[in-house]
Amino acid sequence: MGALEEGRFDPEVSDITVGEGAGGPAIGTMENAVRVLLMGLGEDSEREGLRKTPIRVAKAFREGTRGYRQKVEDIVQGAFFPEAGLDNGIGQAGGAGGMVVVRDINLFSYCESCLLPFSIKCHLGYVPSGQRVVGLSKLSRVADVFAKRLQEPQRLADEICQALQNSIRPAGVSVALQCWHIQFPEVLKCNMNLPRHPSRSSMQGWVHTSVCSSTGVFEQKKSSFSDDFHTLLQFSGANFGLSNAACSIHSWCPSRSLDVPESNGHMVRNNLLNGRIFSRPVVSHSSMVAAVASIILSLGEDPSRKELVGTPYRYVHWLMNFSRSNIDIRQNGFILNTINLHESSNGYIHRENEINSELNIPFCAQCEHHLLPFHGVVHIGYFHDEEKKDIDRSSLQAMVHFYGCKLQVQERLTRQIAEAVYSVLGRGVMVVVEANHICMISRGIEKVGSSTATIAVMGQFSTDITAKALFLEAISKVTAAVGP
Amino acid sequence: MGALEEGRFDPEVSDITVGEGAGGPAIGTMENAVRVLLMGLGEDSEREGLRKTPIRVAKAFREGTRGYRQKVEDIVQGAFFPEAGLDNGIGQAGGAGGMVVVRDINLFSYCESCLLPFSIKCHLGYVPSGQRVVGLSKLSRVADVFAKRLQEPQRLADEICQALQNSIRPAGVSVALQCWHIQFPEVLKCNMNLPRHPSRSSMQGWVHTSVCSSTGVFEQKKSSFSDDFHTLLQFSGANFGLSNAACSIHSWCPSRSLDVPESNGHMVRNNLLNGRIFSRPVVSHSSMVAAVASIILSLGEDPSRKELVGTPYRYVHWLMNFSRSNIDIRQNGFILNTINLHESSNGYIHRENEINSELNIPFCAQCEHHLLPFHGVVHIGYFHDEEKKDIDRSSLQAMVHFYGCKLQVQERLTRQIAEAVYSVLGRGVMVVVEANHICMISRGIEKVGSSTATIAVMGQFSTDITAKALFLEAISKVTAAVGP
Numbered sequence: 030m031g032a033l034e035e036g037r038f039d040p041e042v043s044d045i046t047v048g049e050g051a052g053g054p055a056i057g058t059m060e061n062a063v064r065v066l067l068m069g070l071g072e073d074s075e076r077e078g079l080r081k082t083p084i085r086v087a088k089a090f091r092e093g094t095r096g097y098r099q100k101v102e103d104i105v106q107g108a109f110f111p112e113a114g115l116d117n118g119i120g121q122a123g124g125a126g127g128m129v130v131v132r133d134i135n136l137f138s139y140c141e142s143c144l145l146p147f148s149i150k151c152h153l154g155y156v157p158s159g160q161r162v163v164g165l166s167k168l169s170r171v172a173d174v175f176a177k178r179l180q181e182p183q184r185l186a187d188e189i190c191q192a193l194q195n196s197i198r199p200a201g202v203s204v205a206l207q208c209w210h211i212q213f214p215e216v217l218k219c220n221m222n223l224p225r226h227p228s229r230s231s232m233q234g235w236v237h238t239s240v241c242s243s244t245g246v247f248e249q250k251k252s253s254f255s256d257d258f259h260t261l262l263q264f265s266g267a268n269f270g271l272s273n274a275a276c277s278i279h280s281w282c283p284s285r286s287l288d289v290p291e292s293n294g295h296m297v298r299n300n301l302l303n304g305r306i307f308s309r310p311v312v313s314h315s316s317m318v319a320a321v322a323s324i325i326l327s328l329g330e331d332p333s334r335k336e337l338v339g340t341p342y343r344y345v346h347w348l349m350n351f352s353r354s355n356i357d358i359r360q361n362g363f364i365l366n367t368i369n370l371h372e373s374s375n376g377y378i379h380r381e382n383e384i385n386s387e388l389n390i391p392f393c394a395q396c397e398h399h400l401l402p403f404h405g406v407v408h409i410g411y412f413h414d415e416e417k418k419d420i421d422r423s424s425l426q427a428m429v430h431f432y433g434c435k436l437q438v439q440e441r442l443t444r445q446i447a448e449a450v451y452s453v454l455g456r457g458v459m460v461v462v463e464a465n466h467i468c469m470i471s472r473g474i475e476k477v478g479s480s481t482a483t484i485a486v487m488g489q490f491s492t493d494i495t496a497k498a499l500f501l502e503a504i505s506k507v508t509a510a511v512g513p
Numbered sequence: 514m515g516a517l518e519e520g521r522f523d524p525e526v527s528d529i530t531v532g533e534g535a536g537g538p539a540i541g542t543m544e545n546a547v548r549v550l551l552m553g554l555g556e557d558s559e560r561e562g563l564r565k566t567p568i569r570v571a572k573a574f575r576e577g578t579r580g581y582r583q584k585v586e587d588i589v590q591g592a593f594f595p596e597a598g599l600d601n602g603i604g605q606a607g608g609a610g611g612m613v614v615v616r617d618i619n620l621f622s623y624c625e626s627c628l629l630p631f632s633i634k635c636h637l638g639y640v641p642s643g644q645r646v647v648g649l650s651k652l653s654r655v656a657d658v659f660a661k662r663l664q665e666p667q668r669l670a671d672e673i674c675q676a677l678q679n680s681i682r683p684a685g686v687s688v689a690l691q692c693w694h695i696q697f698p699e700v701l702k703c704n705m706n707l708p709r710h711p712s713r714s715s716m717q718g719w720v721h722t723s724v725c726s727s728t729g730v731f732e733q734k735k736s737s738f739s740d741d742f743h744t745l746l747q748f749s750g751a752n753f754g755l756s757n758a759a760c761s762i763h764s765w766c767p768s769r770s771l772d773v774p775e776s777n778g779h780m781v782r783n784n785l786l787n788g789r790i791f792s793r794p795v796v797s798h799s800s801m802v803a804a805v806a807s808i809i810l811s812l813g814e815d816p817s818r819k820e821l822v823g824t825p826y827r828y829v830h831w832l833m834n835f836s837r838s839n840i841d842i843r844q845n846g847f848i849l850n851t852i853n854l855h856e857s858s859n860g861y862i863h864r865e866n867e868i869n870s871e872l873n874i875p876f877c878a879q880c881e882h883h884l885l886p887f888h889g890v891v892h893i894g895y896f897h898d899e900e901k902k903d904i905d906r907s908s909l910q911a912m913v914h915f916y917g918c919k920l921q922v923q924e925r926l927t928r929q930i931a932e933a934v935y936s937v938l939g940r941g942v943m944v945v946v947e948a949n950h951i952c953m954i955s956r957g958i959e960k961v962g963s964s965t966a967t968i969a970v971m972g973q974f975s976t977d978i979t980a981k982a983l984f985l986e987a988i989s990k991v992t993a994a995v996g997p
Contacts, residue, residue, distance in 0.1 A: 077595050110882075111561050112924050115932075115971065120942075122969030123928035130966040131953075162924045164882060165965055166953050253978040260985045261966045264947065264992050398594075398648060440596050440646045444607035448599075458604075463748065469615075469650045477962075481649055482614040482745045485606030487599065494737040501744045508748050 055327040059087035062320035062327075063400070069317040069345070071353035072436060078397050079436070086400050087324075089468075093139055093146065094328045096177030104171055105196045108164040112157065124160040126200065128254060132265045134169040135477045140210060141179040141336050142282035144321070144344040146401070146467055148235075149176060149185075150207040152267060154258040155193060156200040156246050163197050171196065172204075179330055179337065182208045182281065186242035194244045201245025203258050205269050209235040211393075211402060211467070213283045213347060238281045239269050287346055289339035317345045351395040351435050384496060386410045386503045387422050392429045396468050397436035405464030405480070407433075407446060410500035412456035412489055420453060439464055439483050447485035457489030459500050539811040543571035546804035546811075547884070553801040553829070555837035556920060562881050563920070570884050571808075573952075577623055577630065578812045580661030588655055589680045592648035596641065608644040610684065612738060616749045618653040624694060625663040625820050626766035628805070628828040630885070630951055632719075633660060633669075634691040636751060638742040639677060640684040640730050647681050655680070656688075663814055663821065666692045666765065670726035678728045685729025687742050689753050693719040695877075695886060695951070697767045697831060722765045723753050771830055773823035801829045835879040835919050868980060870894045870987045871906050876913045880952050881920035889948030889964070891917075891930060894984035896940035896973050904937060923948055923967050931969035941973030943984050 063083035067074040074083065114125020121127055136149040153168045175188040190204040212234065247255045259269055321341035322332040330337060386408065393404040407429045411420075432445045439462055447460040463482045490496050547567035551558040558567065598609020605611055620633040637652045659672040674688040696719065731739045743753055805825035806816040814821060870892065877888040891913045895904075916929045923946055931944040946967045953963060974980055 081591065107565065110922065112922065113928070115928065115969075119935075120931070120969065120971030120975035122931050122944075122971065123924050126970075127924055127928060128968045129924060130968075132964050132966065134963045157924065162922070165923070165950060169953070169963065253981055256978075257968060257981065257985060260982075260989065261945075261968075263989060264966070265964060438594065438596065438646070439649070440607050440611055440613060440641065444597070444599065444611060447604070447606050451603075460606075461745075466649060469653070477619070479618045479653065480616050480749060482616065482748070484612045484741060484745075485599075485604065486610075487604030487606065491604035494740075497737055497741065498744075501741060505744065505747060 056084070056087045056091065058327045059090060059324050060084055062324045063087060065312055065320035066317055066345070066348060066400070068312040069314070069320075070348060070351060070436065072397075078438065082398055082400065085398060089399060089401075090324060090328060092177075093137075094178055094330075096174040097329045099174045099177070101171055101174055101192045101196050104174065105163055105167050108167045109161050109197075110164070111160055112162045114157070114160050121156075124157045124162055126156055126158070128154060128156050128257060129162065129165070130154040130258060130261050131165060131168050132262060132267070134172060136169075136173055136176040138176040138178070138180045138185060140282050140284075141181050142340060142343060143284035143347055144179070144325075144340060145211060145347065147182075147208055147210040149182075149209075150267065151176075151189075152205040152207075152262050153189070153193070154203040154247070154254075154261070155197060156202075156254060158200040159198065168193065179325070179328070179340075181336065182206055182238055182240045183242070186240045190242035190244055199245070201243065201247040201249075201254060203241065203243040203247040203255060205239070205241045205259070205262060205267070207237070207239050207267060208281070209237050210282055211235060211404070213350070236281060236283055241269060282343075284343035284347065287339075287343055289342045314345065314349075317348070318342050321345060348395075348400070353435055383412055384410055384500060384503075385413060386500060387420075387425050388504055388507045390422070390426055390429045392433035392442075392462075394433040394437040394439075394442060394464075395435065396466060397438060399468035400436075401467040403437075403439060403464045403466040403468070403481075405462065408461040408463075408500075408504045409446065409450060410459040410490070410503070411450055411454050412458075412496075413454075420450065425450070439466075439481060443483040443485045447487050451487045455488060457491075457493070457496065458485075458487045459490040459497060460485045461501070461504060540568070540571045540575065542811045543574060543808050544568055546808045547571060549796055549804035550801055550829070550832060550884070552796040553798070553804075554832060554835065554920065556881075562922065566882055566884065569882060573883060573885075574808060574812060576661075577621075578662055578814075580658045581813045583658045583661070585655055585658055585676045585680050588658065589647055589651050592651045593645050593681075594648070595644055596646045598641070598644050605640075608641045608646055610640055610642070612638060612640050612741060613646065613649070614638040614742060614745050615649060615652050616746060616751070618656060620653075620657055620660040622660040622662070622664045622669060624766050624768075625665050626824060626827060627768035627831055628663070628809075628824060629695060629831065631666075631695075632693045633666075634751065635660075635673075636689040636691075636746050637673070637677070638687040638731070638738075638745075639681060640738060642684040643682070652677065663809070663812070663824075665820065666690055666722050666724045667726070670724045674726035674728055683729070685727065685731040685733075685738060687725065687727040687731040687739065689723070689725045689743070689746060689751070691721070691723050691751060692765070693721050694766055695719060695888070697834070720765060720767055725753060768827035768831065771823075771827055773826045798829065798833075801832070802826050805829060832879075832884070837919055867896055868894055868983060868987075869897060870984060871904075871909050872988055872991045874906070874910050874913045876917035876926075876946075878917040878921040878923075878926060878948075879919065880950060881922060883952035884920075885951040887921075887923060887948045887950040887952070887965075889946065892945040892947075892984075892988045893930065893934060894943040894974070894987070895934055895938050896942075896980075897938075904934065909934070923950075923965060927967040927969045931971050935971045939972060941975075941977070941980065942969075942971045943974040943981060944969045945985070945988060 060083040063086045064074045067079055067082065072079055074080070112124035114123045114127070115121065117125070130153070132152045134151040134153070136151050137146050138149060139145070140147050151169070151172050153172060155163075155168070157163075171192055172189045175185055175192065186204045186206050190202050193199075193202045193204070243255060246252050247258065262269060318341040321344050325332045325337060325340065332338070332341065387410075388406075388408045390407045390409065391404070392407055393402050395401070396403050409425055428449050429446060432442050432449070443460050443462045446462075447458050450460070451458045461482060461484050463480060465480050469479060469481075486497065490500070544567040547570045548558045551563055551566065556563055558564070596608035598607045598611070599605065601609070614637065616636045618635040618637070620635050621630050622633060623629070624631050635653070635656050637656060639647075639652070641647075655676055656673045659669055659676065670688045670690050674686050677683075677686040677688070727739060730736050731742065746753060802825040805828050809816045809821060809824065816822070816825065871894075872890075872892045874891045874893065875888070876891055877886055879885070880887050893909055912933050913930060916926050916933070927944050927946045930946075931942050934944070935942045946965075948965050949963075950965060953965075970981060974984070
């Protein structure tokens with residue numbers, strides 16, 4: 030795996046073919062691995078909705094790591110343009126010393142600690158030399174080559190920086206990244222650090238870090254290039270002042286707080302080497318871990334690389350939060366037996382106290398089509414029952430968590446929550462779910478900023494247009510109050 | 514061309530091969546046409562920077578109209594999932610009546626009136642029926658098929674709507690589009706309606722229109738689906754209240770105010786039919802118009818289609834704003850002879866009145882690599898000359914317009930403005946250009962929200978780090994004052 034390691038760190042040699050057949054990474058191997066994971070989650074991988082999930086996930090992993098198979102030279106080649114500079118005595122401009130900055134490039138990468146995508150706002154600067162400049166769009170294309178690998182923020186910044194330095198040969202390069210990583214369900218359960226209203230495009234509730242990397246004139250203490258670069262970033266709202274110093278490389282991924290069993294890495298490696306990955310009749314936790322290791326290998330990476338040793342374990346740990354059996358047992362009983370009805374106190378009360386609303390209940394579900402989270406808020410409106418009892422917010426939160434924390438689709442989640450509330454308070458229920466789908470914004474179409482909304486109406490809400498409008502208005506007031 | 518016309522309007526038959534060779538649209542024909550345009554602009558199409566522009570533009574046109582060669586069925590096929598609904602008496606949810614909305618999808622399309630890209634925020638809603646839903650990401654993929662054609666907003670909305678209705682067969686579909694079109698230089702010269710600070714991602718100064726299209730339950734007066742859909746859009750900040758009624762389909766593109774010569778369309782068509790496009794020794798205006806018509810034909814469109822008849826004329830008219838000879842003659846004299854020096858009055862004065870700043874001077878240039886506009890603001894800082902004279906803002910605006918309104922690259926624009934100011938006031942000049950590049954955000958990488966910044970420093974600014982910092986701080990204050 031020495032050659033592979035070299036390939037990773039030398040941007041000049043990035044056409045890696047390890048683990049690839051004619052069609053790129055071994056899709057079939059990855060599909061099998063995903064089936065193991067689905068079985069480990071207690072799911073029937075042949076049920077509708079999951080039948081094509083293995084091929085979808087395999088293709089998405091391949092697409093999301095296409096950077097291993099791209100060459101920086103292919104991108105910048107032919108994109109150099111002669112551009113006059115100035116006599117050095119007079120000043121710095123154009124192709125000699127005239128700093129060029131591209132800000133706010135949205136990228137996505139895969140966290141090497143847990144295999145979940147993370148979101149990046151990338152800012153690049155370079156100082157041309159030799160009377161030539163490079164096409165502006167090439168800077169972000171080069172950055173994307175390294176984002177489309179298993180990464181962690183600082184190495185990503187370093188690799189982009191080195192690749193631009195080596196390919197453009199300018200007087201210096203500076204790379205500044207703002208990165209956001211989704212929280213793990215353990216944290217999400219506390220409801221403290223959840224992503225906020227999805228259409229506000231706020232990244233509140235995400236783990237955030239900022240990293241920088243620079244070469245040449247950006248490193249010189251006497252020059253002001255580095256200061257100028259960061260000032261230009263401030264113009265567009267990015268501040269790298271103190272956060273850079275405060276960030277610790279290995280602590281950023283929330284999965285890093287897990288204790289990975291010492292034996293885990295070796296076990297995985299041995300299983301792989303002996304070809305015994307799928308030989309066990311029962312899908313055990315270690316089979317799932319081995320399956321993830323085989324995915325990493327299929328992508329052309331080395332599962333025994335230091336930073337990746339615990340990754341299969343951590344990814345499986347994440348997935349198991351959405352295990353079917355696990356959560357069914359724990360939460361079903363809770364909902365049926367311990368639901369609390371109480372006098373209405375909080376929430377918006379409308380229509381002569383007939384409709385009660387619980388708004389902005391956060392959730393994080395796992396998209397069953399792509400094995401990626403979708404998260405957002407649930408708004409629940411219901412008519413009071415005759416005894417003027419309400420369900421308390423914590424019961425509704427538990428209900429949302431129960432239906433959210435499994436392999437799901439948003440349409441079903443919306444219906445199931447509505448049905449569950451309706452089964453307790455049967456007059457009328459309306460549920461609106463607003464979400465961001467990581468599968469929509471990080472894969473393929475990369476529709477950053479898009480959000481989804483689904484509605485279910487039951488009982489009185491399904492015939493009473495005014496009631497619907499009143500409840501939507503209640504949501505509108507709260508989301509408007511949050512501000513843009 | 515009958516079959517072609519049908520293909521355009523029937524989403525079921527969209528695998529158009531008219532005008533295509535094995536590699537898609539006739540790239541070679543388009544390259545030749547772009548060379549004619551470059552010559553018509555008074556440029557040497559063989560000079561560095563322009564040499565590969567024809568192939569770049571041809572490929573971008575092909576990529577930007579790939580929707581002609583995509584089938585909606587290929588996208589939605591296999592993306593249907595069974596999803597239980599509710600008994601209609603109880604309510605609407607899931608696969609039966611549970612409205613699904615995807616908001617804030619960023620798309621780009623080509624204006625059929627002038628061939629410039631326009632920006633779209635697309636919102637889609639549908640009401641599932643028959644106990645099945647479609648994968649959420651497919652909705653935006655289908656929308657993109659129709660965006661990647663020569664379009665105008667209302668037809669785009671109608672085509673997306675019909676295609677979703679025909680392919681998903683739901684109870685109803687609603688499509689709402691917010692569209693933004695860049696102003697033409699005639700308007701830009703007034704400096705009134707220019708795009709603002711590029712990093713604020715504001716669309717102020719663009720021509721805006723909103724359009725809607727709907728089918729099925731969204732059209733029923735008695736149902737509230739349409740109201741609910743628009744309320745959900747309001748949650749994410751999109752308001753379709755009155756703007757929809759106010760918009761007129763054919764007036765939105767600013768090029769529509771041009772008088773297209775009556776004979777123009779016929780001339781183009783005859784030239785095409787007789788194969789005489791490139792036969793003239795001199796690149797006349799009509800040769801340029803014919804060249805653009807040949808591009809439209811190569812894309813698989815019919816240049817004689819009613820909406821496209823004047824398009825070649827309008828596109829050439831737009832391009833000629835960036836003609837080399839034209840503006841050189843007019844503006845060179847102006848700059849050399851009539852520059853106004855006056856007592857300093859406005860602008861930020863720093864360092865004991867040594868540095869004067871003129872900030873946020875708007876510009877719109879034409880990227881010479883892609884024949885697409887880049888636009889933004891120029892900030893100019895300079896040291897007073899000994900006689901305490903300043904250049905007045907209108908002279909600097911004229912200078913920026915002179916260097917901006919031609920085929921350019923941002924690095925050169927920055928240097929040239931610096932050199933021009935330095936030639937008048939020789940102590941020290943610093944220029945910062947902030948821009949959005951349509952080529953970066955509308956083509957290929959579609960990096961929405963990204964912006965560029967370039968710096969040139971001359972004379973005292975190139976050695977005086979404090980002066981640089983002071984000037985950048987002055988910019989910072991003004992951009993901060995504009996607000997996010």
